[in-house]
Amino acid sequence: MTSQGRIDVAPADWEQVVSGLQREGFVLFDFITAVDRGARLEVVARVINPATRVPVMVWTTLPADAAELSSLSGIYLGATWCEREAAEMFGVRFIGLGDSRPLLLRASLGEPPMRKSSALVARAIRDWPGAAQSTDDGRQGANPSRRRQLPPGVPEGFLRDNPLDSDVSGDVR
């Protein structure tokens, strides 16, 4: 289970394992964040034992479409900040998190912006200069090597599935 400061736990054991670490001397809370793995969402908390300066990362895996986890804010007050951030950026619901106001985003942007399924709309509606192709002079065999490429950062089929209001494009140069 433990290798080089890493502990993998089941979501149900999350709060208990971290609280055990705190009792063992890992009293310094560093951060909580998440990693989008597609169908799974990994959540990681890092805590430190200040006496030995040893850090530990605790990992757990949640289904991406039902990302719920116990809040650590009752163990480390400072976790509130990180959990509010992970909630709005990754769409994790922290059960027992007292303060659930948005932290950095003024308003909901729909899909949590750090999820890979969340498209950067500006990239979808702006013409990607990299898609340009050389115009050939009409002769046989002219320049067959340039594949048309999709712009990076736009999930395939995004525009097909999300027809955009043409007004939006006025916002982007």
Next chain:
Amino acid sequence: MIPAEAHGTIALRASACTSCMICVRECPTWCIELDSHTEQVSDPGARRPKTVNVLDAFRIDFGLCMYCGICVDLCPFDALAWSPEHDHAATTAAGLVQGITELQTAWPPTGPPTDN
């Protein structure tokens, strides 16, 4: 002291550019645009004419450019280089877009700076 060419501007040597599109596709801010066409060139002695890209337009929007240098690093033909020119302020946003002529003017007389 900051090196003279650091965060100056990006210069183009159009004669070295093969319109390969690498810089255009790798630029994180999508601020390079390039137009080109292909032509058949017959070399004396060659059996068949070869196809070459001819650069028609090359624009960098310095309003967007984040001066990351990725284009300079990735250009396989040393057609882009850092230049110490820095006086490129404009009175309109469109005035920050530079074409081949302006980009060539900035080409450093010393040639592209090396890594060391």
Next chain:
Amino acid sequence: MTLHSLPALERRYRVTGHPELRVAILDVGLACCALEVGAAITAGMLVPEVSSDTGGDGCVVSVLLISGTVTDALAPGVIRAWGALEDPKLAVSFGACANTGGPYWDAPTVTKGIDQLIPISVYIPGCPPRPEALVAGLVRLARPAVLTHSDQSGESR
């Protein structure tokens, strides 16, 4: 956030090598670019005027210098700072972020160019621009065409 005291934060500068320029700069330093404004002062390219310094001719132009990333959350503050400045005034957009969003051109929370909200007289490219580029940009303010633009923006406000 109160912005009443903002004009009091304006400071008058002489631009080294350009005696014709007297500017009162209100620097809206929102991100990394603001460091280059500080560098220009530290390097002596912009020299703060002392209060007894009344020499030189020509009026002092108030300059709103927007240096750094304007987010949609902060944009109203920038607009109010512009409104609080006294005429004659000009706005300078310093760096890619203020010009167009720059590295954050695709971010849903960043304003894609402060010129959508206030009239910009000079755009200085760079990420960040060198301190020398700030001076070169400020020098353009002294050009007649730019000053005319200032009068117009003052009337139409």
